Amino acid sequence: MSDLHTMGSDNSLYLDIRDDQWPLVYDDKYNVSFLGLERFHLFDAKKWRNIIEYLKNAELITDECLVKPHEAKKSDLLVVHTKKYLRSLKWSTKVAMIAEVPVVACLPNMLVQYAYLRPMRLQTGGSILAGKLALERGWSINVGGGFHHCSGDKGGGFCPYADITLLIQFLIMNRLIQNAMIVDLDAHQGNGYERDFLGVPEVYIMDMYNRNIYPKDKEAKQAIRRKVELNNKVEDLEYMLKLRQNLKAALNEFKPDILVYNAGTDILDSDPLGFMRISEVGIIKRDEFVFEICKEHHIPIVMLTSGGYLRKTARIIADSIINLHSKGLISPKKQKKGLFSPKKLKSKE
Template sequence: MPHRSELYEDIPSVCWPIVYSPDYNITFMGLEKLHPFDAGKWGKVINFLKEEKLIGDDLIVQAREATDEDLLVVHTRRYLNKLKAGKLAVDRGWAINVGGGFHHCSSDKGGGFCAYADITLAIKFLFERVPGVSKATIIDLDAHQGNGHERDFMDDQKVYIMDVYNRYIYPGDGFAKRAIKRKVELEWGTEDTEYLQKVHTHVEGALNELKPDIIVYNAGTDILDGDPLGGLAISPQGIVKRDEVVFKAARSRRIPILMVTSGGYQKRTARIIADSILNLHNLGLIDKELVASEAENSKVEKMIRDSVTDLTNLSL
C-alpha cells in the first residue's frame, strides 16, 4: 500500500517539466564563497534560461518539501533524526531538475556533499506508485562513482546501473562497485573524443541490454576541464554533446528520462547546463508538447509520464 504523501499534485500542462526552487541556492553569511561548490549555480541556470526566453517563473515546476514520512521510504528514522528536511522536486515525462543528483548518499549514510538519497527515493517512489514501472536504469555520468545508489540497489535486479567516472578520485568504494552492471573507469585528463565515444557505446549497450521503464540520468558537470575535484578534461561542447547523446538514446526508444545535474565545481558550469538544455530543446529532444503528443499514442506511457510528476529529486 503506497504511503500517504502531499508531494503529489497535478501540474498544469503549460508548465515545462523543469523543477526548481530558490531554496536550492545555499547561503550562510558569505561563507559559501569559501567552498569549491558554486552554491548559487541552480539559480544561475534558471536565469540563463529566462534570458533565452525558454522559460518564465510561471512555467517552472516549483519543488515541494518532503516530509519525514516521504523520506522514510528510503532513509532510516535514525538517519533522518540527524538531518533537516530537504526539497522534493516534482517531475513528469522527461524532466530536468536543476538541482539534485546526490549520488554519494545511501539510505543510512551521507557523504560527498550529499545529504539525501534522491536517486534511490525517486526510483522507489516509481516502483511503489506506478503500475507497469518495474525496471529502472541509472546512467551516472558525474566524474565521481555513484556509490550511494549503488549500495542501495546492490542486490536489486530491477535496477541497472551504468557508471562512468574517474577511477582515481573519491569515493573509491570497492564494495559499491559490485552493483555496477556497466562500469567505465576513466584515466586522469580524459578528453572529449575518447569520452564521448565511450559514453555513446555504453549508453547504447546498456539500453540494448535492458530496456527500462524509466532512466535516471545523473548529468554532473564536474567532468569539465579544470574542475578542481573531477580530474577530467571535457570541454563545454563535450558536455552539451554528452547530454544530447543520452537524450537521443532515450527518446529514440521512447523511454521516459529524468535528468539531475549533480556535481560541478566551477562558476561556468551554470552556463553550460543552460546551454545543454537549450540544445536539447533546439533539437526537439525536450518540448512541452512532446509529452502530450506521445501520451496520446500510449496510455501506459501517459501513466508513467504523469506519475513521474509525483516522484523525484530531493534538493537541499
C-alpha cells in the same frame, strides 16, 4: 522488489502540473545561504538560480513555465532513510562532515536545518516529482538534485539525502514502473544509490567515472552492471566513444521503464574535483546523445544536475538545455497520449 521502504508516504510530492508548464522542476529556495559562509566552499551555492537566470535571459522560459516542488517530509524520507540516519542530521558536526564545510559544525542546528538541509530536502522533493513528470511528458529535468553519494543510512560528498533511490522507490511503490536504469555521468562514482540497490536486478546501473578520485567504494561497485572506469585527463573523443558504445550496449541488455540521468558537469576541463578534460561543447553533446537515444527507444528520461564545481557550469547546463530544445529533444508540449503514460505501465502487471 526490495525491502528499502520502511514507511508509507502520503504522496503529496506527486503534483499534477498544467499543460502549459514545462516538466522543469525548480524553486528559488534550492539555493544555499549560510550568512555568506558558503563562499568558503568549492561548490557554487547559487548554481541552480544561475541556470534558471540564463534560461530566462535566453527567453526560453518564464517563471510561469516552471514547476515548484514540495519539500520532502520526514515520512517521505523514511521510505528509504533509516530513522537513525535522519536523527544524526540534528547534529551540526554530522552535517558539516557531509557538506564538507567544517565551520558548519559551529553553527546552531536550527540554522543548519534552515540554510542547508531544507534546500536539500526541497531538491529531493524535486527529484521525486521529476520522476512522475518524466513518465507523463517523456522527459523532465530537476534543476538540482543528483545526490549520488548518499544511501539510506549514510550521507557524504555534499549529499545529505538519497534522492535518486527515493525517486525510483516512489515510482515502484506507486506501481508506475517495474524497473529503472540509472546512467551516472558525474565524474565521481555514484556509491550511494549503488549501496541501496545492491542485489536488486530491477535497477540497472551504468556508471562512468574517474577511477582515481573519491569515493573508490569497492563494495558499492558490485551493484554496477556496466562499469566504465576512466583515468585523469580524459578528453572529448575517448569520452564520447566510450559513452556511445556502453549506453547502446546497456540498452540492448535492458529495457527500462524510465532512465534516471545523473548529469554532473564536474567532468569539465579544470574542474577542481573531477580531474578530467571534457570541453563545454563535449558536455552539451553528451547530454544531447543521452536524450537522443532515449527518444529513439521511447524511454522516459529524468535528468538531475548533480556535481559541477566551477562558476561557469551554470551557463553550460543552461546552454545544454537550450540545445536540447533546439534539437527537438525536449518540448513543453505533452507527448502523444499513452506513449509514456503511467496507466500504460500499470497495465503490465
